[in-house]
Amino acid sequence: MARRGLTALLLLLLAASASALARDVTDAEYARFPRLYHLDDYSACLAREDGLYCLGSFNLAPLADHSPLYSMLEEYSLEAHHFNRTQLHRGYCVSSRCAALAAERNVSRRFERCAAQWARRLGLRPSLARLHYCRSHAQEVARAHSPDPLDIPQRLFLYVLAAILALNVLGTTYDVITHDNPKKNWLSSWSLRSNWRRLTATHEDGDPRLSALTPVQGVRVLLMVLIMATHSGCIQVMLYLYNPRWIEQVSRHPVLMLFLNGTSIVQIFVMLSNFLLGYNLLLYTKDHKPSFSLLPYIIIKRIARISPVYLLVVGYAATWWPRSGAGPMWSAFAGAESAICRRKFWTHVFYINNLVDPDDICLVQTWSVTHSFFTVTVWRIYGKDKWQLLHIGLVYECRFPAVDTQLHIVAGALSLWLARRRALALRRLLLLAAAASALTGLLAYVFHWQSIVYYAYPKYGLTFCSLQLQEKTRNLNTMYKGIRSFSWLYQAPWGSLAACLIGLLAAFVHFELQESGVKVTSLKGVKWLRRLYSMTPLLVVAWILAGNWLRGYDEPWFTALYVALERPVLSLLAAGFLLGMINGLECWLQQLMSWRGWHALGRMSLSVLMVHWCINMNIAASRLQPTTASLLSVRDCMFLLTGGRLRGDELLLVHGGGAAHHHGGDAGAEGGHRTAHPKGDQTVVAPAACRELSLLNCAIFKSECNRSWTIR
Template structure:
């Protein structure tokens, strides 16, 4: 009797749990409910109480819970198919067990930060007899918000004891804003079920979990289309257009490489030879290997190592926002390692420093500035070609290169945003127009760099013609670049920095600070300005033949630079852990990026005008040369690779720092390969053709412009000296060996 009483009480609680989330719209007609093929009474009459308790009570309760809800006429087919499934399941029919077994019956690990309860996607989608049964299945994702019936004051994590109510823990948010009360639930249901019906079915399953006795009111929503099993893949016009473009460019480059070698041997028309060289794979590959020994070789290493750190940080952030099983532990680790990665956006300012430095260096080289419009067009082409190809890939090919529980969600977010707003990226306006739907989130850097280049060229041209006016204009813009971020933060009451918390990495497009300060050109210009002035200083010192610094001074300056960079990073992260005034946050928002840029410049100049043991030779190491020139392509493609690896996840994975590092290394390697393909087939030919078009209009050219992080101008006439092999050509470009010295 006691046992029956407990079962009855549990059944009442579960039914209450399953029905509280749903409001009736139009009830199932009583006669249909009575005449339904499978009723709760029919099930119970077939078995005695003992057998029913041991074998059928769970499924009977599910049926009772489902039929106690208010189903509309449009949902009757879904209800019938579901009851048919449960009837077959009670008979232990294989197809029904196969489908039911693919759904998680209990939420696992939610207290440790495991949000995604995805079940077995492949078992739901690829049953071997799916086409031979009357009921086809679909995989749906439901978002579950575990609300409490009684609202209480939320406690901090350290205030929740082991003997207190677990709901206090579930309602808690970690210091990095990771919510524990939200679940993403994968459901395998009949294809006849719509979003509303799926919500009911998920509610019935949750009613029989251990959450049913917690007094929760789950709000369940299905916001995206379900994936239907054995659904044929349809390739649209965009897919065939991209594949045709890729095949066409591959054929052109291969044929040009063959013709280039043939014409070099026969000494034919130079114009025709230059045209072949524009597409020649060998010539463009040699251009990647060419090391210009102009005193700033350390930039090769700084550029490539910076993109490596950015890839690691992006990979860690994307994975942290995806299906992981130990979210709480990850947030605990951030308390220790967060001082390094929570303000890692400063790494991008290193690219701005390098870009400004090289723009100034190349502008000073000109004896007479060429047409400003021509310079802007060249920069635009160098930036936009690779970007356009990547956007084209995201729109046309990316939806077809994977599958998984979260695949549609990521495809709709990334590919959909590019379909809507990719044209804004091409026009360099994506960081100002529709930033909440920006195509390729990390691409905000590109319009910023282009805007800075345009302003730098115009102001420098003004300086060459009207020196006093140019100096005043440059001074005013420099002050505005430093002050503006602080003013914007103060007016909008924003945080001192953009912290890479869970909420941000989960969906940066919805973050207010991301829109207003993080991606805007007028709030990110300070680092570029510092880099530009340092490049001008470098050329001035070279022109005046300033003496080299001693090794001891170089080491001291390099150490000071590292201290500055570490200090500004750690100070920024401290704003996440402590209270601070509004004016203090505004001051830091204004000064943190120029201070970081100043530290980077000190490090660069200490290596250029002096010698820092190990550091100078390591950063000038020849293998960094081709890799640094691929940095722009790596920057564009690495998030696509990371996104795919997360979108095809079938279940939550364990987040481990060393595993993230190892996986990031593989992402860097694969990204480098695709960046090389992007360079050989699209970037280099476009740059070379542009140079060939305007070749006769240019004055004496400076060294090849590499002011874009990771890009390099094409060199039409680049070729190996006669009589030298590839190996000897590489040897000629190798710097002296890396020296290890104990002397400071």
């Protein structure tokens, strides 16, 4: 019954998705297309003494004046939802695929001529647009037996790691010896026991004003999970794909806008961060005179808290990451990103990585990584400029590098200034937020910036999160490189300034409600407020999904207007929901987000969010064959239904012969290279439920399903 219910549910989901798809070519016509991606057997190739493996991209041109196939590819590529099919990406074992070219000493020319031999039978002429690498058997053996010596950055990373571990040991030992002595020194902050207590503490008996902010923790964790899930999906499809047509088809689904326009969700974090900063400072100014002398401390405290984890992960990516994996795609993707991290490491130290060479991104999460946690902090002033920390109350803070660090300085200074003029604060913040939105729209009009929804298409290499800009001379892994709207609008602090000001506005509104003793639940119009509050999450989703229709209007004035309103409207909706949630307008979502289990998860979020990209990239980029993108993964299905581990002899997901069955593939004529299994098609054994779901996925989406299913 459980399996039937799951199958029925997935049938409904898939049927709903299928309704949004469109068939642009017939299956017979599509079968004539050359594969967009192809990889020969990397390990087997370099195991031979004369082995030579090359990875690169080719631009196609017709071999003759008139080529029906090329005309079809060119016409197919004009559709925004389609990949550029006139550029192909290949990993060839040149030594065995084109053995007759062994006399050619120039490896790039040899690679190009080898591709030309295959393409000639299709009436096409490839030209090498980008060579990622050509690797020989001798180089592979040398790398395996004589790895490169450690350089200075790699040694420094080891020294820093050893110092951190030593401090953990010393801090834990000191904490155990001194027990609960209140006069412990700073060394106890490195104690594993002390940090475990902080991780699992709930602070339920703290200040009720701050306890009301508990649901924010759950909201943040939920949004974090969605962001990390999106990044995981991005990695799966930013590499070589076995079935790019599935991406082309599913990209038409309106619901996908929640992922394509996911950068707007970051605005909720910006709003939350500055709301909590502003509210924190307002609580402090109740008993102390606001002073700009606090601003340096606020900045230093923020950097000191976030930098260790942040810089440690960036340092790892810049030094040891390339040594942690291998495979045909590894150096072209993880290796290339690591080189960017090393070159731009100093910009991460000063939190200006989104302003210096913004086209080159090291770890996508670092431009807007969000981390929030509870900390016990307040200031006591001694004299004019002296202060120290005291344990007095529970304060909720947000942390994330780059954009928010830059806005944090602005918000801190603005909060301290407006705290002296609370009577005019709301009006001034409203005017500033409106001015920031207008400024963003004006800049968008002058520099022709657009919302991400206008270039969230496979045509521009956008697969789930726009990680492949497939222009003729660009790297596959470009992370929106060359799109100024992303570099100078979405990554820039002025693009998020309105959300920052709206967060401060919400903080002042909430503080004034508390100070005046106004109970939102006792207002005359509370009935309508509750209805509006309950509808706000739906309005947030609806506003994001509206991008599906709004991107149909491309007049300059309209795109600029949409840029001016897109993020502020989302931030206003989120701020309204936040104010209702912490002022007693209860609903099931508020109760869910108040669960005490979110506390520990929230405190771990920065660490998890920082490392998830490297871990997922290690898994995906180390694969020896193109990735199969699908709504239903057979591997995930096995885990969900059985809860057990997959064994290679029990489940072999075959793309074997996939290239041979695909008429435009790279097998057959040039040495019979198969995509996944050189020994031929394999028999796949899987539970009936998984078999049905996989075939269902194939039938509805018309994916390239060349799997052979049998029941043993």
